[in-house]
Amino acid sequence: MKNILIVCCILMQSIFALGQQECDTVKLNLVSEFAFGEFKSQINVEGFNAVSAALVQIGWNSEVVKLKDFTFNVGNDNQLMFNETEDWVRILFTTNVFPATAFLPDGESLLDAYFEIIGPGDPQITIQEGVNFQTEIVILDQAACLEVTSSNTIIEGGILSGSVLKDNNENCAMDNDDSPLLGWTISFTNDEHEIYRTTNSEGQYSALLPFGDYEVKVEAPNHTWELCQESYNISIVDNQSEIEQSFLAKSLIECPLMLVDIYTPRLRRCFENVYFVEWENQGSGVAENGSVVVQLDEKLDYVSTSVSNATYDAIEHTVTVELGDLEPNQGGKFHIKVVVNCDNTILGESHCTTAFVYPNERCSVDPEWSGAELGIEGICEGDSIRFIITNIGNGPMDQTSGFIVVEDQVMRTEDEVLLDEGEAFEIAFEANGSTYRIILEQPADFPFEEMISQAIEACGENEDGTFSIGYVTMFGDFDASPFYDIHCMQNIGSYDPNDKQAWPKGYENTDLIENYVPLDYMIRFQNTGTDTAFTVVLTDQISEHLDLSTLKVGSASHDYTYSIEEDRTLVFRFDNILLPDSTTNEPASNGFVAFTIEQNEGNVDGTIIDNQADIYFDFNDPIITNLVRREVGSNFVEIILSKHNLLQNIYGIYPNPVSDRIAVNIPDSYQDLRFELYDLDARIVRTGGVNNGDKTIDVSSLNEGIYIIRLFDGISDLGTQKLIIIK
Numbered sequence: 001m002k003n004i005l006i007v008c009c010i011l012m013q014s015i016f017a018l019g020q021q022e023c024d025t026v027k028l029n030l031v032s033e034f035a036f037g038e039f040k041s042q043i044n045v046e047g048f049n050a051v052s053a054a055l056v057q058i059g060w061n062s063e064v065v066k067l068k069d070f071t072f073n074v075g076n077d078n079q080l081m082f083n084e085t086e087d088w089v090r091i092l093f094t095t096n097v098f099p100a101t102a103f104l105p106d107g108e109s110l111l112d113a114y115f116e117i118i119g120p121g122d123p124q125i126t127i128q129e130g131v132n133f134q135t136e137i138v139i140l141d142q143a144a145c146l147e148v149t150s151s152n153t154i155i156e157g158g159i160l161s162g163s164v165l166k167d168n169n170e171n172c173a174m175d176n177d178d179s180p181l182l183g184w185t186i187s188f189t190n191d192e193h194e195i196y197r198t199t200n201s202e203g204q205y206s207a208l209l210p211f212g213d214y215e216v217k218v219e220a221p222n223h224t225w226e227l228c229q230e231s232y233n234i235s236i237v238d239n240q241s242e243i244e245q246s247f248l249a250k251s252l253i254e255c256p257l258m259l260v261d262i263y264t265p266r267l268r269r270c271f272e273n274v275y276f277v278e279w280e281n282q283g284s285g286v287a288e289n290g291s292v293v294v295q296l297d298e299k300l301d302y303v304s305t306s307v308s309n310a311t312y313d314a315i316e317h318t319v320t321v322e323l324g325d326l327e328p329n330q331g332g333k334f335h336i337k338v339v340v341n342c343d344n345t346i347l348g349e350s351h352c353t354t355a356f357v358y359p360n361e362r363c364s365v366d367p368e369w370s371g372a373e374l375g376i377e378g379i380c381e382g383d384s385i386r387f388i389i390t391n392i393g394n395g396p397m398d399q400t401s402g403f404i405v406v407e408d409q410v411m412r413t414e415d416e417v418l419l420d421e422g423e424a425f426e427i428a429f430e431a432n433g434s435t436y437r438i439i440l441e442q443p444a445d446f447p448f449e450e451m452i453s454q455a456i457e458a459c460g461e462n463e464d465g466t467f468s469i470g471y472v473t474m475f476g477d478f479d480a481s482p483f484y485d486i487h488c489m490q491n492i493g494s495y496d497p498n499d500k501q502a503w504p505k506g507y508e509n510t511d512l513i514e515n516y517v518p519l520d521y522m523i524r525f526q527n528t529g530t531d532t533a534f535t536v537v538l539t540d541q542i543s544e545h546l547d548l549s550t551l552k553v554g555s556a557s558h559d560y561t562y563s564i565e566e567d568r569t570l571v572f573r574f575d576n577i578l579l580p581d582s583t584t585n586e587p588a589s590n591g592f593v594a595f596t597i598e599q600n601e602g603n604v605d606g607t608i609i610d611n612q613a614d615i616y617f618d619f620n621d622p623i624i625t626n627l628v629r630r631e632v633g634s635n636f637v638e639i640i641l642s643k644h645n646l647l648q649n650i651y652g653i654y655p656n657p658v659s660d661r662i663a664v665n666i667p668d669s670y671q672d673l674r675f676e677l678y679d680l681d682a683r684i685v686r687t688g689g690v691n692n693g694d695k696t697i698d699v700s701s702l703n704e705g706i707y708i709i710r711l712f713d714g715i716s717d718l719g720t721q722k723l724i725i726i727k
Contacts, residue, residue, distance in 0.1 A: 023145040024049070026137045028110070030058065030150035032125050036537055036571045037208075037563050039065050039115040039155070041125045042619075048104040052095045053138040056111065059088035061124040064155060065115035069535060069575075071619050072111055074102040088128060089113075101140065112619035114535075117208050120155050120239040158236035160188065161206035162246040164199045164218055166284075166328065170250045172228035180204070181249060182329045183280075184221065187549060188214045188234075194548060196564035209236045210566065218247045219549070222482075223365055223447055224284040226252040250284075255363030256326065257283030259482040260292060262355040263555035265524050265592035269491040270342040272303060272587075276555040279323070279357050280331030282482070290323035291358045294336060297351035299344055303337035310334065333555075340491045350457050350472035352488040360483035362394075362447060369445040371395025372421070373481075376438060376452060380459035386428045387438045387454070391419035403440040405429070408471050409508045411637045412436070412717070413676060413710075414684040430717070431460030435471035439478065450516075453478035455488070476504045476517045497526030497582070497590070500540075500613050500625040512633040515603040519546070519630065520554075522594040523572075523613045527579045529620075536574040537616040538593065541567065543609045545632075550598040557591040570595075579617075599632070607632040635681050647711050647719035657724035660700040662709075664690055670713045677723070678708040699725055 027046040032039060043056065054074070060067070067089060072080055075093045082091040091111070095101060104110060115123065127135055127148050137144040164186070165178035180203025188195040190212050197205045217231040228248040236243075259282050264275045277294060281287045296302060296317050305312070310321045319336055340351065362373070373393030379386045387405070391397060400416040405427065417425045417440075429436055437455040442448075455472045462468065470490065477486045503520040506512050513519075523540065527533045542548060548564060558579075562572045572593050582589040599609070609630045614622035647653070651666045664673065673690035675697060685707070690697060697709075704727045711718040 023142055024139050025147060026051075026139070026144040027147045028056075028127055028135070028149070030125065030127050030148075032123065032150075032152050034153065035114070036539060036569075036573070037117075037565050038068070039117055039123060039125075039153075041111075041113045041115070042109040043111040043127065044107055045104050045110050046106045047144075048102070048106075048108075048110065048137070050101040050103065050139050051093075051137055051144075052101050052140055053136070054093045054102075054110075055090070055134075055136045057088055057090040057128045057133060057135065058111065058113065059124070059126055059128045060115065061122060062087040064117070064119050064121045065123045065125070066118050068114045068116050070111060070113040073109055073619075074104065090133070109619065117155060117159075119159055119242065120157050120208070122154050123152065125152060126150050155208065156239055157208050157210045158239070159206060159242040160209055160214075160216065160234060160236070160245060161204065161242055162244050163203045164205070164247045164249065165203050167228060167248040167250040172248055172250070174246065174248070178248065180329075184218060184249075185549075185551075186247075187217045187219075189217070190214050193566045194564075194568065195566050196548060196551070198562065200561075209234075211236050211238070216245055218249075220249060221282050222257050224251065224253050224255045224257050224282075224363060225249050252284070253363055253365050254285040255283050255361055256281050256285045256287030256328075256359060257363065257482065258287055258290065258326075258357040258360065259331075260355045260357035260485050261554040261594075262294065262353060262485050262487045263522065263592070263594045264353075264487065264489060265522065265557065265590060266495055267300075267340050267351055267489050267491040268495070269340045269345060269347055269493060272337055272339050273300075275336045275338065275353060275487075276333065276557060277321075277335065277355055278331065278333040278555050281326040281328055283363070284328055286328070287323075287326040287359055289359070290326045292321045292323065292334075293356045293358070294319040295354045295356070296336075296338060297353050299341050299349070300338040300351055300353065301341050303339060305334060305336050307334045345491060346466070346469070347493055348469040348490050350455075350469065350488050350490050352455070352472065352486055354484055354486045356484045358483075360481075362481075364447040366445050366447060369447060370398045370443060372397040372419070372443040373446060374401060374417075374419070374440055374442055374452060376440060376454045378436075378438070378454045378456045380431060380456055383431050383460065384428045385431050385436050385456050385459050386426055387436075388424055388426045389417055389419070389438075389440060390424040391421055393421065393443070396420045397443050399444050401441040401443055403438055406437045406439070406471075406475065406637065407434045408468050409474065409637065411682060415687070433458075433460045433462030433467035435468050437471070437475055439475065448481040449479060451476075451478040454486075473503055473505050474507060476513075477520075496626070497524070497528055498615050498623045498625060499524050500611060500628050502611065502628040502630065506630055507633075507636055510633075510636070511629050511631050512636045513630050514634060515599055515605075515607070515632045518550070518596055518598040519609070519611075520594065520596050521611060521628075522592055523615070523625065524590070524592045525615045525617075525623075526582060526591070527589045527617060528582050529617060530581055530583070532581065532584075533577060533579040533617040535616075535618055536577050536579060536591065538572040538574075538613055539616070539622075540570045540572075540611065540613040542570055542597065543611060544568070545600055545603055545607050545609050546597045547600050548597070550596075552596045554594040554596060556593040560593060603632045605633050637682060647709075647721045651718075653709065653721055653723065656721075657726045658699060659726055661696050661698050662723070664695040664697070664711065666695065666711075666718070670718070672713065673718075674712050676710045676712075677702075678710070680706055680708075699723075 032041040164184045371394040375392040377388040400418045402416040405412040435457045501522040677686040707723045
């Protein structure tokens with residue numbers, strides 16, 4: 001609520017007594033409706049011209065709604081007085097000097113009010129008339145003739161509320177010793193509705209549910225917890241009193257499980273930018289001697305960190321923040337200011353910064369997991385790019401994990417690894433200015449994400465003396481565990497202040513992604529008005545092709561609350577954000593929120609996933625962001641290089657078609673040749689070495705069909721050629 005002088009209103013009889021028999025008509029129409037899971041009321045006006053004073057009171061049913069915020073849309077803080085009780089608010093506006101007057105176009109709102117819904121029924125929001133009070137509008141020196149109308153909406157359904165608590169006694173019974181669990185998600189679902197809420201700092205939740213039968217369910221955030229009972233069946237049959245249903249969770253394994261998240265809303269080249277880092281112990285045990293370490297991209301210049309206990313290591317280019325011991329559910333945030341270096345970057349170059357959190361205990365309860373975990377180190381060194389895959393886990397792999405390497409938008413190779421504990425596998429490529437990315441499967445039954453990935457940009461130069469850009473964000477980052485988070489973003493020049501971003505950005509210029517790839521979204525907003533914004537609301541209707549139960553809200557610029565309403569609308573509320581306008585303080589006028597969500601299982605090729613957000617500053621009309629679109633596809637990554645194709649353009653293979661053995665027509669100066677053979681679905685069907693003596697390859701065991709053969713000399717790619725096998 002705006003900070004305006006709170007006094008008991010004095011009915012300015014000296015002004016309102018000036019009314020004459022003839023008067024101009026002013027119409028006030030109060031309209032109420034649901035908005036963002038709350039209740040919104042507006043007094044729309046007609047004939048509100050040359051008004052020198054106004055006295056208006058609205059009231060409501062305090063058993064159904066509670067006033068949260070309001071704005072009176074004429075005058076300024078010095079011209080307004082109001083007083084308020086639990087079921088009405090009275091506002092007086094006067095101009096300072098006659099004949100100064102106020103004006104509102106027909107249809108504009110004189111008063112906007114938001115109410116919290118605290119129960120079902122009739123909210124009875126009205127423009128009130130009563131004993132010792134009368135709504136008045138003064139036009140210059142005479143009272144206006146008022147026409148007052150109102151329309152209301154009955155709040156139907158039932159309020160379901162409760163708590164999610166840690167069962168410290170582990171007896172699955174409500175006790176005074178039970179402690180609240182913050183940020184746990186509760187779902188309310190049936191054939192028609194899908195509604196979600198999260199618990200507050202007291203472990204509490206509340207939702208207004210339409211009539212119907214619901215499954216009310218809580219899912220543990222990770223494998224260290226279990227629910228005494230994870231779901232209940234609840235029926236909402238009429239406008240009834242509040243129903244209470246609480247949940248108890250206990251430790252499945254006493255173990256900390258740290259989570260870290262890092263985001264920046266934008267990276268403007270040559271300007272100061274901010275990374276936002278959040279961390280939390282989501283496990284069931286105490287995390288001792290916790291810390292966060294942020295590895296900054298080498299082309300970002302460190303400026304400062306928002307917390308006093310941060311240390312910067314200029315040699316390692318890392319920021320470390322010590323956290324101490326962390327209880328379950330304990331978390332926090334800080335931010336780091338950096339400058340994108342002007343001298344050694346180009347516009348559009350990508351910068352990847354990684355946050356690590358410690359301790360990083362895995363604490364798996366899955367007996368099928370061998371303990372193996374794969375990590376990737378990417379190195380740009382001299383004339384080569386090297387990817388080193390290491391089993392960093394506590395056990396050997398019991399089956400192979402596959403990986404692919406993509407050069408820009410072309411699949412370079414496909415292979416698999418089977419590593420003992422501590423064992424490493426290395427693969428190298430020519431540093432030719434291309435962007436290389438490796439995408440690797442984690443071992444079977446790994447308790448966290450199934451994929452891990454790393455990209456290297458700006459290593460070496462291409463034939464134009466530069467390097468490719470835009471390919472790092474084409475594929476997903478695939479953070480394999482909660483203990484680290486990679487955030488890659490291209491630097492920019494100018495920017496749209498209110499927009500929607502999505503990663504991965506999709507294959508080449510087609511927006512294509514595989515159906516197993518989760519989507520990272522970010523909504524960015526900036527107050528480009530002329531006054532401070534007190535409340536910012538973001539609404540985002542989530543595609544039916546995305547799984548709402550997998551939603552993970554990440555970093556944000558300011559404190560917020562969020563909910564998912566029954567039409568799959570994700571609502572973020574930034575109450576009391578006090579966002580200055582861009583002309584007063586440009587850096588502080590910006591904000592953002594980020595979230596990740598997975599696709600529905602079984603999304604078929606051609607599925608379109610659209611996303612767009614509405615941004616509300618106070619009670620203004622929404623700013624509608626750009627539409628971001630992704631299309632589900634498969635086998636769209638090219639496997640044929642179009643340049644330096646010596647095998648196809650200069651040399652070659654023969655005979656072609658072939659039934660048993662092919663010979664490679666290439667000079668003897670090319671030694672240590674090896675090949676990869678692909679089918680038309682881009683799957684490797686055979687790899688091996690080429691006989692250095694007669695330079696032949698045996699293909700007699702392959703089925704009849706069309707294949708692609710790729711030839712390598714050391715780390716150099718000699719090209720591809722189509723191969724036809726006949727029987």
